[in-house]
Amino acid sequence: MNISQQGSIAVNQLGYRTLDSKIAVLPGQGGRFQVVNQENGEVVWQSETKPAAPDAASGQTVSRGDFTAWEQPGTYRIEPEDGFASYPFVISDNIYADAHRALLKAFYFFRCGMDLEESYAGPWMHAACHRTPAVVHGEQSRQVNAWGGWHDAGDYGKYIVPGAKAIADLLLAFELYPEAFEQPLPLPETDNKMPDVLHECRYELEWMMRMQEKESGGVFHKLTTLKFPGGDVMPEDDTAELYLSPISGTATGCFAGAMAMASRIYATYDKAFAANCLQAAQRAWAWLEEHPNPPGFRNPAEIATGEYGDEQDADERYWAAAELYRTTGEERYHEAFLSLAGSNAFDKYELGWADMGGYGTFAYLMSDREEDAIVAEDLKGGLLQRADELAAVSDTDGFGISLKPEQYIWGSNMLVMNHAMLMLIAGRLSGYEDYERRVHEHVHYIFGANVMGMSYVSGYGSKSIQHPHHRPSEGDGVDEPVPGLLSGGPNQGLQDDYAREHLAGRAPAASFADIMDSYATNEVTIYWNSPAVLVLSHFIG
Numbered sequence: 012m013n014i015s016q017q018g019s020i021a022v023n024q025l026g027y028r029t030l031d032s033k034i035a036v037l038p039g040q041g042g043r044f045q046v047v048n049q050e051n052g053e054v055v056w057q058s059e060t061k062p063a064a065p066d067a068a069s070g071q072t073v074s075r076g077d078f079t080a081w082e083q084p085g086t087y088r089i090e091p092e093d094g095f096a097s098y099p100f101v102i103s104d105n106i107y108a109d110a111h112r113a114l115l116k117a118f119y120f121f122r123c124g125m126d127l128e129e130s131y132a133g134p135w136m137h138a139a140c141h142r143t144p145a146v147v148h149g150e151q152s153r154q155v156n157a158w159g160g161w162h163d164a165g166d167y168g169k170y171i172v173p174g175a176k177a178i179a180d181l182l183l184a185f186e187l188y189p190e191a192f193e194q195p196l197p198l199p200e201t202d203n204k205m206p207d208v209l210h211e212c213r214y215e216l217e218w219m220m221r222m223q224e225k226e227s228g229g230v231f232h233k234l235t236t237l238k239f240p241g242g243d244v245m246p247e248d249d250t251a252e253l254y255l256s257p258i259s260g261t262a263t264g265c266f267a268g269a270m271a272m273a274s275r276i277y278a279t280y281d282k283a284f285a286a287n288c289l290q291a292a293q294r295a296w297a298w299l300e301e302h303p304n305p306p307g308f309r310n311p312a313e314i315a316t317g318e319y320g321d322e323q324d325a326d327e328r329y330w331a332a333a334e335l336y337r338t339t340g341e342e343r344y345h346e347a348f349l350s351l352a353g354s355n356a357f358d359k360y361e362l363g364w365a366d367m368g369g370y371g372t373f374a375y376l377m378s379d380r381e382e383d384a385i386v387a388e389d390l391k392g393g394l395l396q397r398a399d400e401l402a403a404v405s406d407t408d409g410f411g412i413s414l415k416p417e418q419y420i421w422g423s424n425m426l427v428m429n430h431a432m433l434m435l436i437a438g439r440l441s442g443y444e445d446y447e448r449r450v451h452e453h454v455h456y457i458f459g460a461n462v463m464g465m466s467y468v469s470g471y472g473s474k475s476i477q478h479p480h481h482r483p484s485e486g487d488g489v490d491e492p493v494p495g496l497l498s499g500g501p502n503q504g505l506q507d508d509y510a511r512e513h514l515a516g517r518a519p520a521a522s523f524a525d526i527m528d529s530y531a532t533n534e535v536t537i538y539w540n541s542p543a544v545l546v547l548s549h550f551i552g
């Protein structure tokens with residue numbers, strides 16, 4: 012076995028469940044390949060790859076070796092005839108539980124405003140950060156203390172729009188797959204009454220409430236310093252003045268959607284908190300009604316942190332109306348939803364951060380409330396059509412995923428997981444079972460079955476990302492990065508200096524570098540982890 016060539020045969024480095032589809036992707040012409048027992052070198056199974064074909068996204072000719080039929084638990088590697096080998100992997104029915112918990116635990120590591128204690132954070136502990144009040148931009152004398160919540164990403168900004176996407180994914184994951192969240196993580200709040208996923212989301216939801224202007228119900232777009240701190244500054248050492256950027260329609264719309272959803276889900280565990288969430292959602296909705304056409308959000312001139320700019324807030328309003336209707340049953344929200352459903356100004360199947368329409372569609376289709384049969388039929392048809400399109404792309408892709416070459420953009424791994432989520436939900440609503448096979452390949456891709464031969468989740472897989480663009484991982488003096496972080500993944504846009512210098516000319520799916528400086532390919536965020544939590548939830552329990 013040639014160790015240096017190990018990664019070139021791409022497999023899910025976590026492994027495969029016994030009955031799941033199992034594909035190894037081999038570079039070149041393929042041919043015979045073997046499943047070899049890693050313990051004793053015995054060839055346990057062999058077959059032929061499918062005929063090789065050029066793969067546009069990876070820029071390679073690849074052949075796919077299907078060993079789904081080999082179902083015996085054990086540790087194996089794939090060897091073709093030339094003697095190269097894949098990384099070892101496991102076949103077992105407990106493949107995803109640890110990675111799922113780590114992807115969820117990552118939100119605890121993103122927490123702002125409290126000590127991350129060694130008993131929960133291990134070597135990645137650090138002191139509380141960002142506890143000072145923030146200046147309302149443009150109003151030097153007005154301050155708001157919106158402590159808490161999750162840092163967005165490798166930076167320490169806190170932004171409502173991506174926070175709401177992360178909340179939507181995690182709450183949806185819990186709503187769809189409660190049995191995947193039975194084990195405590197544990198967290199400081201673990202009480203064996205309310206599942207930890209809800210404790211974790213509550214930490215963010217309470218921050219979001221602090222971001223709502225009490226008088227108007229409008230929600231500040233973001234809370235950040237004026238510019239990003241240096242790349243190795245720990246959160247507690249980032250002490251520059253904090254600013255609240257102006258209220259926006261997109262932030263207020265997302266906030267209403269997330270709070271209405273939370274109100275429904277927390278009602279079983281904590282009625283008072285659920286009531287607060289609903290009240291916050293309704294006040295945000297009132298702001299939206301009073302401001303039918305607010306300007307899209309743009310960073311104020313002095314503020315250079317993440318923008319999350321969005322000209323269009325109809326999709327956020329659509330989501331908010333759907334959740335408010337689903338939670339309260341009030342006809343006025345249904346009317347608002349139906350009127351927005353008739354608009355062609357936004358996409359109804361996208362899953363954010365810029366386009367949140369998909370969450371509105373999911374909420375409406377999953378609701379037990381009375382529905383407008385024609386609108387519901389139309390939305391369901393559109394959703395299944397989108398899922399079929401994704402499945403069709405997956406069936407022609409060398410690695411079995413649904414990204415077209417031009418979709419390897421900033422945060423492409425979010426698209427991989429969003430697409431998998433959409434297919435899972437389409438499968439659930441239609442009863443069509445064959446999306447699941449494609450969803451598996453999206454999961455295999457994230458954990459190593461990709462042209463980089465790399466697991467994009469820190470701490471999981473034989474060769475996983477080591478240098479994410481994540482300031483705490485860079486600054487904490489611990490060799491290993493914080494575990495359970497999903498990297499943004501390949502981005503052919505060459506949007507940082509490292510990428511411009513080193514990645515130009517690479518194939519789309521190979522436009523990736525496991526380098527701290529490459530924030531446009533290797534940053535990590537709450538809203539890239541969150542759809543991965545949902546997708547893995549499907550395979551647990």
Ligand code: G3I
Pocket residue numbers: 163164165166168316317318319365417420421422504506530534535536
């Ligand atoms: O949508 C277009 C697509 O139509 C086009 O084909 C493609 C070609 O490059 O670009 C697509 O737009 C990209 C967009 O992301 C897609 O969501 C833009 O080029 C790209 O610049 C933009 O990147 C965003 C990036 O901030 C820069 O604004 C990322 O989505 C977004 O995740 C990222 O967010 C940052 C925060 O600002 C700060 N915190 C970290 C976080 C993650 O890097």
Ligand code: 9MR
Pocket residue numbers: 164165166239240241242316317530534
């Ligand atoms: O660290 C920042 C990251 O979170 C953002 O996604 C990225 C794009 O806005 O910017 C990063 O900060 C870089 C800045 O934009 C330019 N100078 C280098 C910074 C990285 O240390």
Ligand code: ZN
Pocket residue numbers: 122123124140141162167246
């Ligand atoms: Zn902080």
